[in-house]
Amino acid sequence: MIQNIPLSYFLVISTAMFFIGIYGFLTRRNLITMLMSVELILNSVNINFVAFNKYLFPQHLQGHFFMLIVIAVAASEAAVAIAIIINIYRNFKSIDVENVDEMKF
Amino acid sequence: MLNEFMFILIAVMILVFSILTVLTRKILRAAVYMLFVLISTAGLYFMLSYNFLAAVQLTVYAGGIVVLIIFSILLTSHLSERAVMAPFKQSLFSALATLAGATLTLVTILRYSFIPNTGVDPQFNIIDVGNALVSYNREGYALPFEVVSILLLAAMIGSIVVAKKEPTLKDKEAKLDK
Numbered sequence: 102m103i104q105n106i107p108l109s110y111f112l113v114i115s116t117a118m119f120f121i122g123i124y125g126f127l128t129r130r131n132l133i134t135m136l137m138s139v140e141l142i143l144n145s146v147n148i149n150f151v152a153f154n155k156y157l158f159p160q161h162l163q164g165h166f167f168m169l170i171v172i173a174v175a176a177s178e179a180a181v182a183i184a185i186i187i188n189i190y191r192n193f194k195s196i197d198v199e200n201v202d203e204m205k206f
Numbered sequence: 207m208l209n210e211f212m213f214i215l216i217a218v219m220i221l222v223f224s225i226l227t228v229l230t231r232k233i234l235r236a237a238v239y240m241l242f243v244l245i246s247t248a249g250l251y252f253m254l255s256y257n258f259l260a261a262v263q264l265t266v267y268a269g270g271i272v273v274l275i276i277f278s279i280l281l282t283s284h285l286s287e288r289a290v291m292a293p294f295k296q297s298l299f300s301a302l303a304t305l306a307g308a309t310l311t312l313v314t315i316l317r318y319s320f321i322p323n324t325g326v327d328p329q330f331n332i333i334d335v336g337n338a339l340v341s342y343n344r345e346g347y348a349l350p351f352e353v354v355s356i357l358l359l360a361a362m363i364g365s366i367v368v369a370k371k372e373p374t375l376k377d378k379e380a381k382l383d384k
Contacts (some may be wrong), residue, residue: 131233151254157320175271179359183274
């Protein structure tokens with residue numbers, strides 16, 4: 102743990118980042134910026150894992166590994182999402198969510 | 207004193223750049239602001255003296271994912287293009303909903319008193335982390351490692367298959383017209 106800095110400071114930062122990401126996800130209309138908001142959300146979860154590991158269970162490694170797993174999930178999610186986005190761009194010439202409604206209804 | 211100063215600096219950087227990431231109208235700039243957020247997060251991990259995690263954060267997140275996102279931005283939009291945001295009413299209600307959620311979470315967090323473990327604080331070096339990652343003993347994490355490696359393999363194959371160039375609808379119509 103860090104001297105003079107309680108655990109809740111970390112949690113406040115990650116909460117703020119999480120909800121900023123949600124706000125971006127709700128208001129953005131471009132698929133790539135929505136993906137970036139999701140990356141922000143995943144990153145804030147990582148901060149939580151690492152801070153809990155350091156402050157509450159410093160003798161274990163759970164936080165380490167779940168953070169690594171979240172990073173792997175984020176990487177594979179970004180790869181698949183970008184593949185889908187490029188395919189959408191090829192078919193619709195735009196990656197605006199308002200235009201991609203072929204499979205609706 | 208120095209600790210607090212560094213922490214506050216990193217926290218302010220994280221908050222300011224994440225707000226800019228979701229608010230800026232230029233998409234490429236949003237990606238660069240997100241890069242700053244990720245680097246500041248690595249700074250937090252360095253402050254917690256988790257050097258390995260900070261290195262992973264810098265290489266995989268700040269190095270890999272951001273480059274992937276920047277490439278796809280360059281492929282799919284013009285640099286001068288302004289991003290379209292949701293209409294004002296929708297932004298307002300999204301802001302209200304996220305503010306309500308953030309307030310609820312913050313109140314819950316701040317009212318709960320976490321009892322930090324002040325006893326042992328072993329320093330894990332990269333060898334300990336690597337040994338625990340592939341060990342199948344009591345303190346080993348071989349199963350999540352295998353699961354996530356299968357996930358990565360599936361995602362890799364899936365993204366190759368999805369992004370593969372196939373004749374689009376227009377190409378087929380052009381062929382039929384001929």
